[in-house]
């Protein structure tokens with residue numbers, strides 16, 4: 001309940017908006033038009049708080065974190081905003097009175113899909129927590145014209161469709177041309193000696209104008225509204241005839257094109273580096289604009305730039321924003337006139353770096369040629385950072401050239417972004433305890449040995465406001481009924497539920513809510529996939545980006561194995577199971593896309609086989625994204641978290657499932673380790689090799705999948721079905737590449753890189769345990785409730801408080817209205 005919320009005024013505003021924006025009365029308005037009208041009305045409600053929040057920050061002269069990220073996977077804003085202003089009931093009533101269903105209106109909004117997966121969604125959860133906790137923060141990113149592509153499934157194959165998310169406008173954003181900033185690319189650097197000092201002047205460059213759009217990030221029930229600032233690009237001087245005369249015609253066209261292409265589209269790679277020139281342009285574009293703006297804002301109130309770090313901290317979301325470091329150095333050296341040592345002091349006390357992956361193919365390395373051509377002055381600075389860093393390595397390890405080779409920022413013709421980020425940050429953090437340990441002891445061992453004080457862990461978290469309060473209203477109300485609503489802003493409080501876990505009536509209530517949510521998802525699946533699924537079956541779910549290390553392939557191979565068992569033994573006693581997948585594959589990732597086809601081919605055969613009596617169903621949910629994720633988590637019984645141990649830095653869907661009372665079926669990887677620690681190993685289904693074992697095999701060899709293939713007839717049969725046309729009669733060779741990846745990779749790579757065959761038996765065993773466990777309804781309900789009760793650690797509120805305490809050192813601000 002929001003005491004200040006005036007229903008009558010709100011209703012009036014909605015009606016006026018429909019009239020003024022569309023020249024219609026409410027009964028003539030389409031749902032999309034009503035959505036627009038409601039969204040603008042909500043913006044009216046929060047605008048004063050937005051202004052007041054920033055006034056308060058100014059007044060307090062509060063230190064601010066800038067969360068710099070190429071991705072913010074925000075999802076829809078309306079429903080979340082209504083929840084955070086605590087006016088969901090009121091808005092629902094107003095819409096009821098106007099003859100509209102709030103859920104239908106919410107469904108009109110496109111997802112803001114300015115991100116790929118975990119890293120982008122983490123940024124969005126962090127913004128929610130920062131605002132809710134009252135910390136001064138900006139998110140800084142790019143206003144991509146097209147976000148993450150829409151996925152269509154055609155004939156079982158993924159087809160990518162552009163995500164034209166801005167086509168109906170974006171009601172919550174505000175364009176801020178007054179903060180437009182020029183960003184320069186290319187050209188050359190002229191050195192001029194003035195008053196005995198060298199000046200570095202970039203000439204012959206191309207530039208674009210960066211124009212920010214601000215989006216409100218609303219704290220829960222506290223009047224705080226922070227800002228997500230995303231930058232658009234515009235041509236600098238619109239084409240004029242003069243340029244003809246000056247012979248600059250070509251350049252004018254190029255500048256115009258640069259502005260258009262730079263923010264055109266989000267790169268759809270997740271955990272994979274693509275060394276594309278445009279990607280580096282995007283990085284420098286939004287970083288230069290954000291850093292310039294932060295410095296300008298600081299200077300409006302302070303005259304000693306040497307104390308910049310007292311008021312500003314830059315958090316680098318992976319290496320993608322690492323040009324922050326040389327860009328800040330450039331501004332301090334070339335524009336503010338600081339000495340190198342002074343500038344370095346400021347930079348290294350301002351920047352902190354988060355690592356999200358240990359996958360070597362995700363490490364960013366830019367060819368010197370490209371980097372120096374695109375960013376000539378920035379490259380000079382990187383060279384000097386590298387020169388001094390090497391000096392430092394040599395003084396610490398005299399004569400040890402191996403160390404230089406392994407740690408240099410520039411080596412082998414490449415600029416290594418992670419090494420620069422580590423060298424110039426005061427903090428380096430991993431995103432789950434196990435991940436941080438692997439960074440310290442394996443991937444970044446040399447850096448850890450040289451500067452151990454920088455390394456720290458910040459286990460990821462998620463916002464319960466979106467993923468329980470908004471996504472699962474039935475369960476949210478039930479929890480509040482039992483223990484009050486403190487959990488909304490203090491998730492550990494949810495532990496109070498534990499005493500109800502063994503109570504028969506509570507178990508029944510809980511399982512009934514799960515059942516209602518399964519009906520809701522079944523309806524969605526029927527509407528979108530045309531497949532009937534039984535809400536009484538076990539909903540066994542794997543939703544995340546498609547990547548070999550996440551092993552969706554192992555999941556579907558196991559489904560094939562189960563199907564074989566059912567065919568051999570039609571009376572086999574098993575609890576009906578619905579295997580649900582959702583995953584986008586990077587457009588260029590062939591094997592990932594083929595895995596989607598395999599899942600759909602297996603689904604086709606199994607779902608149409610009458611002889612198995614509907615005991616097995618396979619569903620691939622098209623276009624997995626934040627908005628349908630909320631429905632999926634709420635309905636899940638089993639959470640598949642089955643990455644090869646050591647490969648998943650943290651995972652965050654594991655936490656969202658837990659929050660919604662699904663049991664984890666997973667490996668001891670990423671944050672799964674900590675989830676099991678919280679809920680107890682007996683309330684989860686853990687299987688597979690440990691990260692130590694995996695790393696030992698990787699270092700010493702000794703794994704031969706062919707042995708397993710030759711000795712395990714069930715596995716052999718499943719693999720043969722990949723190449724005998726069993727699931728693809730029209731094209732028996734279709735899945736040959738997948739078969740080869742498991743058994744006989746021709747290249748120098750080891751076969752079965754991700755140990756699918758090695759872990760298969762123990763995976764199947766874990767599934768058997770799920771089947772047995774689900775039959776004991778009381779045990780299952782108790783375990784599910786205990787998962788909810790023990791998820792308190794995994795709120796992003798806790799994660800943010802740790803960042804604040806150990807890295808950012810911010811103070812909370814109160815906004816009175």
Ligand code: 26Q
Pocket residue numbers: 116117118119120122267269270271272273274275279356357362364431460648649650651652670
């Ligand atoms: C890099 C260069 C060029 C193009 C694209 C990229 C790129 C883009 C996105 C590289 C990596 C990503 C995304 C990585 C990511 O999402 N990592 C996930 O981060 C989560 C939040 O910390 C973790 O929970 C996941 O374990 C981790 O995989």
